[in-house]
Amino acid sequence: MKQDRHSMILELIDKNSVETQEDLANLLKENGYNVTQATVSRDIKQLRLIKVSSDGGVYKYAAAKSASGGEVDEKQRIILVQSVKHVECAQNIVVVSTLSGMAQAAASVLDCMKIKEIVGSIAGDDTIMCVTKTNDSAKAVYDKIKSLL
Numbered sequence: 241m242k243q244d245r246h247s248m249i250l251e252l253i254d255k256n257s258v259e260t261q262e263d264l265a266n267l268l269k270e271n272g273y274n275v276t277q278a279t280v281s282r283d284i285k286q287l288r289l290i291k292v293s294s295d296g297g298v299y300k301y302a303a304a305k306s307a308s309g310g311e312v313d314e315k316q317r318i319i320l321v322q323s324v325k326h327v328e329c330a331q332n333i334v335v336v337s338t339l340s341g342m343a344q345a346a347a348s349v350l351d352c353m354k355i356k357e358i359v360g361s362i363a364g365d366d367t368i369m370c371v372t373k374t375n376d377s378a379k380a381v382y383d384k385i386k387s388l389l
Contacts, residue, residue, distance in 0.1 A: 242283075245268065245273050245275070245283065246283060246286070246287055248268065248271055248273060249264065249268070249283055249284075249287060249289075250287065250303055252264065252267045252268070252271070253289065253300070253301045253302060253303065254303075257294055257298070257300045258300055258301045259298060259299065259300050259301075261277055261280045261281060261284065262277070264280050264284075264301065265277060265280045268280070284301070287303065288303075288304045288348070288352075289301045289302065289303060289304065290302055290303075290304050304352065316349040316352060317349075317388055319342075319345050319346060319349050320346055320349055320385070320388050320389060321388070321389055322339075322342075323338045323339050323342035323343075323345060323346045324336055324337070324338050324346055324385070324389055325337045325338060325339060327382055327385050327386055327389070328382075329375075329378045329379060329382045330378075331375050331378065332371065332372045332373065332374055332375050332377065332378050333369055333370065333371055333372070333378060334358075334369075334370040334372065334378050334381045334382050334385070335367065335368070335369055335370075336350075336367070336368040336369075336370065336385065337366060337367055338366050338367070338368065339366065340365060340366045341365060341366070342366065343363040343364055343365055343366050343367055343368050344363050346363070346368060347361055347362075347363035347368045350368065350370065350385070353384070355370075355381055355384060357372045357373070357377035357378075357380050357381050358370045358371070358372060358381055359371045359372055359373055
């Protein structure tokens with residue numbers, strides 16, 4: 241059921257200008273999916289939908305690009321370049337310091353990169369902690385991030 245709903249969401253945002261969660265919930269209901277706002281919110285997060293500016297300057301939902309390939313597009317690289325202040329290794333942990341409020345955005349870019357050495361990551365307000373299995377893996381992650389900056 242969830243996979244069907246996710247497929248429908250991707251189809252709906254591709255064919256319609258969906259500006260709000262309420263708009264998306266209404267479209268889903270019109271297509272036979274009885275959903276709550278909380279469900280729509282979770283779906284948006286799980287699908288990693290982003291808001292993009294349309295021709296009229298209105299922001300609408302869209303599917304994020306390059307999430308599957310593990311490569312960073314230019315917009316994502318700019319997010320890292322403009323938000324990351326410092327990267328440091330602490331044994332098997334890579335700590336990324338960002339401008340205040342930018343850790344979530346930078347962590348999202350790192351997630352999209354699908355760096356196989358990263359076991360998991362946590363983002364706060366201005367700090368990201370990426371955990372790897374080994375010290376060598378942490379160094380590899382550090383090098384990948386630094387190469388983008």
